[in-house]
Amino acid sequence: MHVSGTLFVVATPIGNLGDMTPRAQDTLRSVAAICAEDTRRSGQLLAHFGIQTPLLALHDHNEEALAEKIVTRLQAGDSLALISDAGTPLVSDPGFRLVRAARAAGIKVSPVPGASALIAALSVAGLPSDRFVFEGFLPAKPKARREHLTRLASEPRTLIFYESSHRIEACLDDAIAVFGSQRHAVLARELSKLFETVLDGSLAGLRAHLAADANQRKGEFVLLIHGAAEDTDANVSEGLRLYAKLKDHLPPSTAAKLAAELSGAPRKALYGAG
Numbered sequence: 001m002h003v004s005g006t007l008f009v010v011a012t013p014i015g016n017l018g019d020m021t022p023r024a025q026d027t028l029r030s031v032a033a034i035c036a037e038d039t040r041r042s043g044q045l046l047a048h049f050g051i052q053t054p055l056l057a058l059h060d061h062n063e064e065a066l067a068e069k070i071v072t073r074l075q076a077g078d079s080l081a082l083i084s085d086a087g088t089p090l091v092s093d094p095g096f097r098l099v100r101a102a103r104a105a106g107i108k109v110s111p112v113p114g115a116s117a118l119i120a121a122l123s124v125a126g127l128p129s130d131r132f133v134f135e136g137f138l139p140a141k142p143k144a145r146r147e148h149l150t151r152l153a154s155e156p157r158t159l160i161f162y163e164s165s166h167r168i169e170a171c172l173d174d175a176i177a178v179f180g181s182q183r184h185a186v187l188a189r190e191l192s193k194l195f196e197t198v199l200d201g202s203l204a205g206l207r208a209h210l211a212a213d214a215n216q217r218k219g220e221f222v223l224l225i226h227g228a229a230e231d232t233d234a235n236v237s238e239g240l241r242l243y244a245k246l247k248d249h250l251p252p253s254t255a256a257k258l259a260a261e262l263s264g265a266p267r268k269a270l271y272g273a274g
Helices: 022-030 039-048 063-075 096-104 117-125 142-151 168-179 203-212 230-246 252-263
Strands: 006-010 033-036 055-057 080-083 108-112 132-137 158-163 184-189 197-202 221-225
Touching (some): 006 063, 022 108, 033 039, 039 055, 063 080, 117 158, 117 221, 230 252
Parallel strands (some): 006 080, 033 055, 033 080
Antiparallel strands (some): 158 221, 184 197, 184 221
């Protein structure tokens, strides 16, 4: 009886190479090939551990086209691994299309757990962790980013975002405009690496930290924002409802001002929404 191979989804370190688990190493040595987002970067990681398994480039631009070919290889009996540049694959990284195609074809897909920046950040943030919302990377364009944040203004669960060094300041500015300067937040930078920092305080306080220290603007970030309080939740929800109706008949700034006065919601949480 023919037996198909297994697709192993393997987590790799987010910084500290000591976080590469023995099982991950054994799996990456045992498979026929490793699907990697950046073969050069992954090649350096594998070389550190003496892993010589062939690499196959799989990224956002070719995943759709390659998924079927990889599934065919799995069906023929080869076991393969999927890794990302760092952390757990598919979490703000490629791989979703391949995993979906493999599962649709009846291929076994098995996780090899390990590092994840969002979980690492949540574990040390001191924010409510029983329920949270992971939003990945926010839109790059300012208008789209502000609109996306506005839709989250009344979300009561802890919010988690990834952000890059060249957009973190603009991201915090928009978060202040939408959530208010005093909303509690945590900014985790370069987790598990040499210059790891975890800052907490108000959104305005975090923004001031970055403005005062250029080093704090470097690296890879996880931004965690406390969810809305119940009263704020209700006010913003009502404000957004009113604003959606008023902006059809009034200039946006006037509609936002009136909706804020009637609902008790911050005007900045309403302006530009919808």
